[in-house]
Amino acid sequence: SATAAEELITPAVQISYTQHLINGQFVDAASGKSFPTYDPRTGEVIAHIAEGDAEDINRAVSAARKAFDEGPWPKMTAYERSRILLRFADLVEKHNDELAALETWNNGKPYLQAAQSEVPMFVRLFHYYAGWADKIHGLTVPADGNYHVQTLHEPIGVAGQIIPWNFPLLMFAWKVGPALACGNTIVLKTAEQTPLTALYVAKLFHEAGLPPGVLNIVSGYGPTAGAALASHMDVDKIAFTGSTETGKVVLELAAKSNLKPVTLELGGKSPFIICEDAEIDHAVELAHFALFFNQGQCCCAGSRTFVHERVYDEFLEKAKARALRRVVGDPFKNGVEQGPQIDSEQFEKVLRYIRSGIESKATLECGGERIGSKGYFIQPTVFSNVQDDMLIAKDEIFGPVQSILKFKDIDEVIKRANATRYGLAAGVFTRSLETANTLTRGLRAGTVWVNCFDVFDAAIPFGGYKMSGIGREKGIYSLHNYLQVKAVVSPLKNP
Ligand code: ADP
Numbered sequence: 001s002a003t004a005a006e007e008l009i010t011p012a013v014q015i016s017y018t019q020h021l022i023n024g025q026f027v028d029a030a031s032g033k034s035f036p037t038y039d040p041r042t043g044e045v046i047a048h049i050a051e052g053d054a055e056d057i058n059r060a061v062s063a064a065r066k067a068f069d070e071g072p073w074p075k076m077t078a079y080e081r082s083r084i085l086l087r088f089a090d091l092v093e094k095h096n097d098e099l100a101a102l103e104t105w106n107n108g109k110p111y112l113q114a115a116q117s118e119v120p121m122f123v124r125l126f127h128y129y130a131g132w133a134d135k136i137h138g139l140t141v142p143a144d145g146n147y148h149v150q151t152l153h154e155p156i157g158v159a160g161q162i163i164p165w166n167f168p169l170l171m172f173a174w175k176v177g178p179a180l181a182c183g184n185t186i187v188l189k190t191a192e193q194t195p196l197t198a199l200y201v202a203k204l205f206h207e208a209g210l211p212p213g214v215l216n217i218v219s220g221y222g223p224t225a226g227a228a229l230a231s232h233m234d235v236d237k238i239a240f241t242g243s244t245e246t247g248k249v250v251l252e253l254a255a256k257s258n259l260k261p262v263t264l265e266l267g268g269k270s271p272f273i274i275c276e277d278a279e280i281d282h283a284v285e286l287a288h289f290a291l292f293f294n295q296g297q298c299c300c301a302g303s304r305t306f307v308h309e310r311v312y313d314e315f316l317e318k319a320k321a322r323a324l325r326r327v328v329g330d331p332f333k334n335g336v337e338q339g340p341q342i343d344s345e346q347f348e349k350v351l352r353y354i355r356s357g358i359e360s361k362a363t364l365e366c367g368g369e370r371i372g373s374k375g376y377f378i379q380p381t382v383f384s385n386v387q388d389d390m391l392i393a394k395d396e397i398f399g400p401v402q403s404i405l406k407f408k409d410i411d412e413v414i415k416r417a418n419a420t421r422y423g424l425a426a427g428v429f430t431r432s433l434e435t436a437n438t439l440t441r442g443l444r445a446g447t448v449w450v451n452c453f454d455v456f457d458a459a460i461p462f463g464g465y466k467m468s469g470i471g472r473e474k475g476i477y478s479l480h481n482y483l484q485v486k487a488v489v490s491p492l493k494n495p
Helices: 054-069 078-094 096-107 111-133 168-181 196-207 222-230 244-256 280-296 312-325 344-359 410-418 433-442 477-481
Strands: 020-022 025-027 034-039 044-050 147-155 158-162 185-189 215-218 237-241 262-265 270-274 302-308 363-366 381-384 401-407 425-429 447-450 483-491
Touching (some): 020 054, 034 096, 054 158, 054 185, 054 215, 054 222, 078 096, 078 111, 078 168, 096 111, 096 196, 111 168, 158 222, 168 185, 168 196, 168 237, 168 477, 185 222, 222 237, 244 262, 270 280, 280 302, 280 312, 280 425, 312 363, 344 401, 401 410, 410 433, 425 433, 477 483
Parallel strands (some): 185 215, 237 262, 270 425, 425 447
Antiparallel strands (some): 020 025, 147 483, 363 381
């Protein structure tokens, strides 16, 4: 699409850590194996990473088990734990630019997005959960009879966490922040596409005083390392973010092993609804952002753009013009809005969906092709005349493909927006308070953004209705995922 910007803006970055981090030590895989990790700008290998399997997961889980059962972690005062989280966040802040560069190198997202938004949000999230560590407490319960009853809120134990590749640092923060604030210990498996930044920050965590064994990082693939973690008998809780398909597998593995509780943050097909009273230029920009942000690789992407028939033509013309103006190119260059997709598999998948859109007779307004001959760049693509039963309106594409649908009235659009197995998020664009209220009450989704989109404060809960997931992350709600409630009951008087 548009011309790429000039200057390379990043500091050079080195890859220092490629091994697992278990019990405070960097160690090779038990098997001695490694796997390549790539630069999505070129498809070239940038490092070889220790490849985890069941044996590495076993070692990591026993380190986490020991750190939980024998201390020091849950035995420290909450204030001491809070101080370590704060020191860690401050250290990350000092390494902002290297971390952002590493994230961009491995993931392909625009460097400025990583440097100005994602690393700062990571830091903010750890500050937020550090604040919770010493404010977690139970209740005194007025039960019938002469009993003194209290509830203790205790950590669950060893938490297994499996994260995806689209926001490697933020997904680490959403999982690790609340788990550690509550006093749990962790084995985290990164996505095979993006192992680098988690190892880097985990090293900083130990510099900040985190005791060995509290946070263990294993790199590797899903069906091997991931499945071993989900089915481990000594893991007390599992948290997963990824596709709905894999979420089902994780839930099943947890059920078949030790019935560990599971939280899932899965796929979506989120509606973005533009009402007839909308201010069009603003709506165009927000709908564009809602879909194209992060190369379209967001679980909550506004991937069904519903536009009221009275403003449809104007919206469409402007949405197309905006997509044509989107700057795609090297994510390290200043001014670039869109980098490459993460890998060849995702790249091919997105191109298949584009072909399916064309075959199903949606109108291809712009884009539709790859850019260049190396790396995984795709033109910003807009389809109009999209019908509800087309594959591009039903499946999660996870790429820079905007589908525009027409609607007539609010009741109709609520029904159509809800006619999906997903329920992660929704966007609503209107100047009418009444319309906004009707839509926010009617939409079955875990987040409804009104006249905004992708607002991700540390305090705002995030998660899905229906097949978009189980449970909420961030905010006070995430603490519940990592706490057990113990009722303690005793007679008021000795018998
Ligand atoms: P995507 O299709 O976007 O790569 P996945 O849901 O497959 O998303 O991956 C998200 C995370 O789940 C990654 O860390 C991946 O390695 C892991 N994973 C994939 N398959 C399994 C599995 N069978 N068991 C446990 N984890 C898995």
